[in-house]
Amino acid sequence: NAGVTQTPKFQVLKTGQSMTLQCAQDMNHEYMSWYRQDPGMGLRLIHYSVGAGITDQGEVPNGYNVSRSTTEDFPLRLLSAAPSQTSVYFCASSGSEETQYFGPGTRLLVL
Amino acid sequence: RKEVEQDPGPFNVPEGATVAFNCTYSNSASQSFFWYRQDCRKEPKLLMSVYSSGNEDGRFTAQLNRASQYISLLIRDSKLSDSATYLCVVNPSYNFNKFYFGSGTKLNVKP
Numbered sequence: 001n002a003g004v005t006q007t008p009k010f011q012v013l014k015t016g017q018s019m020t021l022q023c024a025q026d027m028n029h030e031y032m033s034w035y036r037q038d039p040g041m042g043l044r045l046i047h048y049s050v051g052a053g054i055t056d057q058g059e060v061p062n063g064y065n066v067s068r069s070t071t072e073d074f075p076l077r078l079l080s081a082a083p084s085q086t087s088v089y090f091c092a093s094s095g096s097e098e099t100q101y102f103g104p105g106t107r108l109l110v111l
Numbered sequence: 112r113k114e115v116e117q118d119p120g121p122f123n124v125p126e127g128a129t130v131a132f133n134c135t136y137s138n139s140a141s142q143s144f145f146w147y148r149q150d151c152r153k154e155p156k157l158l159m160s161v162y163s164s165g166n167e168d169g170r171f172t173a174q175l176n177r178a179s180q181y182i183s184l185l186i187r188d189s190k191l192s193d194s195a196t197y198l199c200v201v202n203p204s205y206n207f208n209k210f211y212f213g214s215g216t217k218l219n220v221k222p
Contacts, residue, residue, distance in 0.1 A: 031207065031208040041214055042198065042212045042214035043155070043198070045211065048208075050207045094208045099145075099160075100155075100210060104153075104154055105153075105154055
């Protein structure tokens, strides 16, 4: 099993550009989440999904969109990148036992 | 007020020492509690769940105090390999997985 995969690993964007961060899991987990991690801030929840077709906002959703058309995939879209979105992004999935499995992260720099 | 608060540390301890971290949570209805470990520039991984009766896994002991709304992690006989950031995680929801992370406590174990 690959677990949770994320692409790309690194990305540099210019202000105003858009991009999609990919996340996929092969554990048939219902729940998937996106977090950003900034120095001294811990992980903050951006958006989460409780199943295919169902998403909701977390603590810091502004500037990000998500969709969940399949159980496996949960992409995160940055509509118009800003320097404040420079961060490390983690995707996670979990099942009924609540243990979260994280992807390796995407390091994003917005210039 | 943050959902979950932790002392950021760092805690600098010698090998063999016992060290304890606390974490407080704001939602008294919170249901599930966890400690995750994060190594530098890596994704978080589950260290242990925290049960109402407390639980132990080798050198690690976790306790929950619902009345005071805090959870603790005790590490005995610290090893160099215990050096990491320890993240407190809370799920305030009854019926789905939506997790809030503390900012993490950094532990440095010195020879």
